[in-house]
Amino acid sequence: MEHRLEQIKKQLHAQSYKLTPQREATVRVLLEREEDHLSAEDVYLLVKEKSPEIGLATVYRTLELLSELKIVDKVNFGDSVSRYDLRKEGAEHFHHHLVCVECGSVEEIEEDLLEEVEQIVEKDWCFQVKDHRLTFHGVCQHCQESVVESTK
Incomplete structure (x- = not known):
C-alpha cells in the first residue's frame, strides 16, 4: 500500500x-x-x-x-x-464491471475487452478514444445457483 x-x-x-x-x-x-x-x-x-x-x-x-x-x-x-x-x-484504461441485478454484487474484469472496438471507432469515425467503460448488468453465478437450488 x-x-x-x-x-x-x-x-x-x-x-x-x-x-x-x-x-x-x-x-x-x-x-x-x-x-x-x-x-x-x-x-x-x-x-x-x-x-x-x-x-x-x-x-x-x-x-x-x-x-x-x-x-x-x-x-x-x-x-x-x-x-x-x-x-x-x-x-491505460478503466477496468470493466459485472453488476448483479439480484444481489448488487460487483465484480471487476481487468482484461481490456475493447481494443478492437476502439480501433474500429478510431478508424471508421475518426474519433480518438481516450478511455472507455463497460458495465454488464446480469445475474451472478451465486444468484443463479440459488435459483436452481430453490427449484429442487
Missing part, C-alpha cells in the same frame, strides 16, 4: 498538488477498501473513524480532484450513487 500511496503522491505533485493529510486519509481509505466501490459517504464515514476532524466537504473535494486527475474513476452502477474506484497502477 505504501508503494501505491507514493505513486499517487507523485501523480499529485506532477499536477502541482500536494498530498495533504486530508487527501492522504482519503486515499488510504480507498486503498484499504479498493474492492468495495465506495460512495463518497462511505469514504467519509471511514475517514472520520481515523481522522474525525476531516469534514464531508473535504472528502468530496478530494474525491473530485482525484477523479479529475484520473487517479480514481467515478462510476455509477445504475443505482444513482456515484462510487469511486482507484485506477490500477499503470492502467
Whole structure:
C-alpha cells in the first residue's frame, strides 16, 4: 500500500498538488477498501473513524480532484450513487464491471475487452478514444445457483 500511496503522491505533485493529510486519509481509505466501490459517504464515514476532524466537504473535494486527475474513476452502477474506484497502477484504461441485478454484487474484469472496438471507432469515425467503460448488468453465478437450488 505504501508503494501505491507514493505513486499517487507523485501523480499529485506532477499536477502541482500536494498530498495533504486530508487527501492522504482519503486515499488510504480507498486503498484499504479498493474492492468495495465506495460512495463518497462511505469514504467519509471511514475517514472520520481515523481522522474525525476531516469534514464531508473535504472528502468530496478530494474525491473530485482525484477523479479529475484520473487517479480514481467515478462510476455509477445504475443505482444513482456515484462510487469511486482507484485506477490500477499503470492502467491505460478503466477496468470493466459485472453488476448483479439480484444481489448488487460487483465484480471487476481487468482484461481490456475493447481494443478492437476502439480501433474500429478510431478508424471508421475518426474519433480518438481516450478511455472507455463497460458495465454488464446480469445475474451472478451465486444468484443463479440459488435459483436452481430453490427449484429442487
